[in-house]
Amino acid sequence: xxxxxxxxxxxxxxxxxxxxxxxxxxxxxxxxxxxxxxxxxxxxxxxxxxxxxxxxxxxxxxxxxxxxxxxxxxxxxxxxxxxxxxxxxxxxxxxxxxxxxxxxxxxxxxxxxxxxx
Amino acid sequence: xxxxxxxxxxxxxxxxxxxxxxxxxxxxxxxxxxxxxxxxxxxxxxxxxxxxxxxxxxxxxxxxxxxxxxxxxxxxxxxxxxxxxxxxxxxxxxxxxxxxxxxxxxxxx
Numbered sequence: 001x002x003x004x005x006x007x008x009x010x011x012x013x014x015x016x017x018x019x020x021x022x023x024x025x026x027x028x029x030x031x032x033x034x035x036x037x038x039x040x041x042x043x044x045x046x047x048x049x050x051x052x053x054x055x056x057x058x059x060x061x062x063x064x065x066x067x068x069x070x071x072x073x074x075x076x077x078x079x080x081x082x083x084x085x086x087x088x089x090x091x092x093x094x095x096x097x098x099x100x101x102x103x104x105x106x107x108x109x110x111x112x113x114x115x116x117x
Numbered sequence: 118x119x120x121x122x123x124x125x126x127x128x129x130x131x132x133x134x135x136x137x138x139x140x141x142x143x144x145x146x147x148x149x150x151x152x153x154x155x156x157x158x159x160x161x162x163x164x165x166x167x168x169x170x171x172x173x174x175x176x177x178x179x180x181x182x183x184x185x186x187x188x189x190x191x192x193x194x195x196x197x198x199x200x201x202x203x204x205x206x207x208x209x210x211x212x213x214x215x216x217x218x219x220x221x222x223x224x225x226x
Contacts, residue, residue, distance in 0.1 A: 104212045
């Protein structure tokens with residue numbers, strides 16, 4: 001159990017367009033999901049914490065108007081990169097914390113590789 | 118100072134060798150600690166949680182030293198398939214993960 005999916009796995013878009021990435025917990029409910037970004041040869045950096053039914057909490061330096069997060073159900077969170085630019089090209093990974101789980105372990109999705117041309 | 122620090126490596130070791138990684142963290146209030154493994158262009162996968170009493174899973178042993186604020190990972194009898202980046206993770210507050218930069222391991226035939 002504890003499978004998290006992401007869609008799409010890879011996307012190429014033109015500068016100025018918006019891209020939506022979906023994160024789903026397939027076999028458990030997750031009130032809290034997390035969005036990370038990873039640039040080449042760097043570690044994962046937390047962008048925001050997504051909470052079902054309320055506004056996301058963004059980390060310092062992450063523009064909430066550029067990275068829109070919606071957590072409309074207990075199994076789905078979406079990240080929309082608005083007006084994407086080449087510097088937004090990165091590996092975006094979501095994770096979910098299982099509701100009523102016995103630990104704070106996060107389960108990671110397979111990631112979405114975004115390339116902005 | 119970074120919240121979680123690791124030696125980026127790479128550590129190049131021959132098959133069968135024993136290799137150890139350390140990770141230091143700055144927040145003494147951190148509650149949970151993990152080692153994750155990340156293969157190139159893939160998501161991180163949980164390798165093991167780390168407890169004060171230490172824990173072992175096959176060839177892998179993890180230790181936590183709260184007094185000195187570091188955690189360690191020991192890999193015995195290295196296999197080629199162990200080649201990956203090993204990420205140290207420390208929690209901050211409720212559920213929030215702080216990742217180290219990762220240590221690259223290359224096991225050589």
